[in-house]
Amino acid sequence: xxxxxxxxxxxxxxxxxxxxxxxxxxxxxxxxxxxxxxxxxxxxxxxxxxxxxxxxxxxxxxxxxxxxxxxxxxxxxxxxxxxxxxxxxxxxxxxxxxxxxxxxxxxxxxxxxxxxxxxxxxxxxxxxxxxxxxxxxxxxxxxxxxxxxxxxxxxxxxxxxxxxxxxxxxxxxxxxxxxxxxxxxxxxxxxxxxxxxxxxxxxxxxxxxxxxxxxxxxxxxxxxxxxxxxxxxxxxxxxxxxxxxxxxxxxxxxxxxxxxxxxxxxxxxxxxxxxxxxxxxxxxxxxxxxx
Amino acid sequence: xxxxxxxxxxxxxxxxxxxxxxxxxxxxxxxxxxxxxxxxxxxxxxxxxxxxxxxxxxxxxxxxxxxxxxxxxxxxxxxxxxxxxxxxxxxxxxxxxxxxxxxxxxxxxxxxxxxxxxxxxxxxxxxxxxxxxxxxxxxxxxxxxxxxxxxxxxxxxxxxxxxxxxxxxxxxxxxxxxxxxxxxxxxxxxxxxxxxxxxxxxxxxxxxxxxxxxxxxxxxxxxxxxxxxxxxxxxxxxxxxxxxxxxxxxxxxxxxxxxxxxxxxxxxxxxxxxxxxxxxxxxxxxxxxxxxxxxxxxxxxxxxxxxxxxxxxxxxxxxxxxxxxxxxxxxxxxxxxxxxxxxxxxxxxxxxxxxxxxxxxxxxxxxxxxxxxxxxxxxxxxxxxxxxxxxxxxxxxxxxxxxxxxxxxxxxxxxxxxxxxxxxxxxxxxxxxxxxxxxxxxxxx
Numbered sequence: 001x002x003x004x005x006x007x008x009x010x011x012x013x014x015x016x017x018x019x020x021x022x023x024x025x026x027x028x029x030x031x032x033x034x035x036x037x038x039x040x041x042x043x044x045x046x047x048x049x050x051x052x053x054x055x056x057x058x059x060x061x062x063x064x065x066x067x068x069x070x071x072x073x074x075x076x077x078x079x080x081x082x083x084x085x086x087x088x089x090x091x092x093x094x095x096x097x098x099x100x101x102x103x104x105x106x107x108x109x110x111x112x113x114x115x116x117x118x119x120x121x122x123x124x125x126x127x128x129x130x131x132x133x134x135x136x137x138x139x140x141x142x143x144x145x146x147x148x149x150x151x152x153x154x155x156x157x158x159x160x161x162x163x164x165x166x167x168x169x170x171x172x173x174x175x176x177x178x179x180x181x182x183x184x185x186x187x188x189x190x191x192x193x194x195x196x197x198x199x200x201x202x203x204x205x206x207x208x209x210x211x212x213x214x215x216x217x218x219x220x221x222x223x224x225x226x227x228x229x230x231x232x233x234x235x236x237x238x239x240x241x242x243x244x245x246x247x248x249x250x251x252x253x254x255x256x257x258x259x260x261x262x263x264x265x266x267x268x269x270x271x272x273x274x275x276x277x278x279x280x281x282x283x284x285x286x287x288x289x290x291x
Numbered sequence: 292x293x294x295x296x297x298x299x300x301x302x303x304x305x306x307x308x309x310x311x312x313x314x315x316x317x318x319x320x321x322x323x324x325x326x327x328x329x330x331x332x333x334x335x336x337x338x339x340x341x342x343x344x345x346x347x348x349x350x351x352x353x354x355x356x357x358x359x360x361x362x363x364x365x366x367x368x369x370x371x372x373x374x375x376x377x378x379x380x381x382x383x384x385x386x387x388x389x390x391x392x393x394x395x396x397x398x399x400x401x402x403x404x405x406x407x408x409x410x411x412x413x414x415x416x417x418x419x420x421x422x423x424x425x426x427x428x429x430x431x432x433x434x435x436x437x438x439x440x441x442x443x444x445x446x447x448x449x450x451x452x453x454x455x456x457x458x459x460x461x462x463x464x465x466x467x468x469x470x471x472x473x474x475x476x477x478x479x480x481x482x483x484x485x486x487x488x489x490x491x492x493x494x495x496x497x498x499x500x501x502x503x504x505x506x507x508x509x510x511x512x513x514x515x516x517x518x519x520x521x522x523x524x525x526x527x528x529x530x531x532x533x534x535x536x537x538x539x540x541x542x543x544x545x546x547x548x549x550x551x552x553x554x555x556x557x558x559x560x561x562x563x564x565x566x567x568x569x570x571x572x573x574x575x576x577x578x579x580x581x582x583x584x585x586x587x588x589x590x591x592x593x594x595x596x597x598x599x600x601x602x603x604x605x606x607x608x609x610x611x612x613x614x615x616x617x618x619x620x621x622x623x624x625x626x627x628x629x630x631x632x633x634x635x636x637x638x639x640x641x642x643x644x645x646x647x648x649x650x651x652x653x654x655x656x657x658x659x660x661x662x663x664x665x666x667x668x669x670x671x672x673x674x675x676x677x678x679x680x681x682x683x684x685x686x687x688x689x690x691x692x693x694x695x696x697x698x699x700x701x702x703x704x705x706x707x708x709x710x711x712x713x714x715x716x717x718x719x720x721x722x723x724x725x726x727x728x729x730x731x732x733x734x735x736x
Contacts, residue, residue: 258691
């Protein structure tokens with residue numbers, strides 16, 4: 001390899017990726033920011049006008065926006081720890097030696113929920129949790145439990161969304177953590193097991209440092225995914241009953257494409273983006289350490 | 292507004308008069324000759340009336356050489372898809388307009404008044420006969436500010452579908468005449484053994500606004516707005532209607548706030564609910580033994596009356612020519628709209644599961660006997676309120692507010708009074724921004 005690389009070679013290799021990223025990611029973002037500074041309602045384009053940061057003011061003082069934001073964070077704070085706890089248990093079980101073919105089979109089956117489209121998960125949920133015909137009520141009926149109104153009750157509907165989110169994304173967490181566990185040097189782990197039989201001590205002092213990069217990636221990806229979770233909830237409850245499952249992404253879609261107020265919806269989206277970036281930076285600062 | 296109406300009427304009359312003179316010469320084939328090969332794009336919904344029209348379409352295409360390209364969407368997506376298309380100067384040549392979208396589409400100049408075509412003797416069918424449309428339906432579905440834009444295509448009125456067998460078993464000879472009777476007499480008698488007297492579709496979408504909230508306002512004398520366009524939701528009458536809805540919920544299935552049309556029609560079709568108030572458009576699926584267990588027990592009546600009269604739910608769609616289409620596409624689009632809503636095709640449309648708005652077809656011998664929803668439908672179209680839901684351009688914003696707070700009221704998150712107060716304040720804020728209170732916009736709904 002030559003000591004120096006010409007500018008044209010660098011551009012040839014990096015250019016397509018940078019240009020694609022700019023066109024696909026940055027241009028729409030800039031346009032959203034531009035739109036957020038306008039009164040821009042698709043059904044009132046004749047009244048479109050530059051209004052500086054008025055949309056941001058109205059979003060930040062809108063209790064409905066903060067209610068939706070609170071709901072989204074409630075989902076994040078409940079489902080993400082559950083996913084990490086369950087994913088860690090699965091990863092530790094699969095990391096044990098001697099499982100053979102069962103390990104391969106489990107790894108393959110873990111991919112299935114992740115590979116299922118969000119919208120399909122929502123539609124499956126609609127069928128499975130239907131009060132009258134759903135398989136879930138039929139199963140609990142065998143235990144003598146009365147049919148539960150899953151979709152029509154605000155509390156149950158939110159619980160259902162947590163359940164489906166945990167079902168779909170725990171395997172992802174498990175696989176990432178399992179990959180992290182395989183990076184622990186065998187001799188170190190073996191030495192630790194000779195020192196102590198306490199699994200928690202081994203996890204805490206030997207395995208966890210190797211899991212941290214994966215864990216930070218999980219936190220960033222799952223936080224971003226949860227904050228923008230849309231398809232599954234839209235197909236399952238459409239934000240209802242009432243506003244009980246109206247997450248922030250559903251609210252943005254409602255304002256932008258059902259009330260057609262693109263200016264306010266863009267401002268909401270930009271605020272959400274800022275919150276997501278701040279959280280990602282916090283995760284990296286507080287948790288990420290090179291092993 | 293009056294001048295516009297006058298001009299429109301003159302244009303229409305002139306057009307029809309010219310057309311009459313050429314009645315002997317005008318044929319669809321001849322009118323379509325210059326437009327053979329033209330493709331017109333239109334949004335259809337996934338509902339029986341659209342399947343009926345689609346089944347009839349090959350005849351139109353064979354006779355005219357015009358190709359109709361149907362883009363199917365569920366109702367909830369139809370407005371968004373069309374707005375995006377019209378804003379972007381897209382492909383749709385025909386607008387499918389729910390009655391609450393007409394003000395929006397007309398004020399944005401996305402649709403063309405029918406007078407442009409009815410005044411053109413090459414395009415106007417001498418048999419068009421605008422007077423044959425039910426006046427309420429033509430005015431509500433296709434008219435805005437004194438101008439006719441769309442011809443009624445997929446036409447609904449709220450009807451009461453009831454399970455006569457369940458009612459007879461409970462000792463009733465017929466359906467309730469009034470909402471109070473439904474709640475106080477039929478409700479307790481029919482709600483037992485896992486069955487319910489009534490189901491009112493109330494899901495948080497347009498169903499909440501149109502089928503649930505508005506349905507309980509009007510028969511009790513309430514309304515969304517008073518004559519000054521201020522909220523009328525805190526009036527004694529509106530509150531009576533909303534409180535009645537809360538009381539009635541005890542005779543509805545659990546989770547009624549998550550019931551859309553499909554769940555409600557299905558609950559009735561499975562025999563789990565004795566009565567529903569649903570759109571006439573669902574008649575064909577309830578009458579189909581493949582989708583309904585209650586075909587032999589089902590009977591139909593007009594919606595019950597409240598203290599202010601019947602005031603049944605009114606909804607439906609018109610088809611209008613899109614202004615973004617070029618001249619040839621506009622002409623071809625008009626020929627299709629005129630054909631599919633024509634008197635000549637009304638019977639076939641009805642027999643295939645559609646609900647035409649032509650008076651003449653319902654006056655034919657044997658129709659009322661063959662389609663037992665007809666008498667109730669015709670009666671409902673005499674008593675309807677065009678502004679059942681305001682049809683102005685601000686409705687998409689206001690319906691979102693109604694959906695949110697209407698559902699919260701039903702769930703008991705707020706009282707009817709508190710919910711109506713907040714809803715009214717937000718509704719007025721939208722109308723203020725639009726310029727109704729400053730006099731920038733006429734108080735038309």
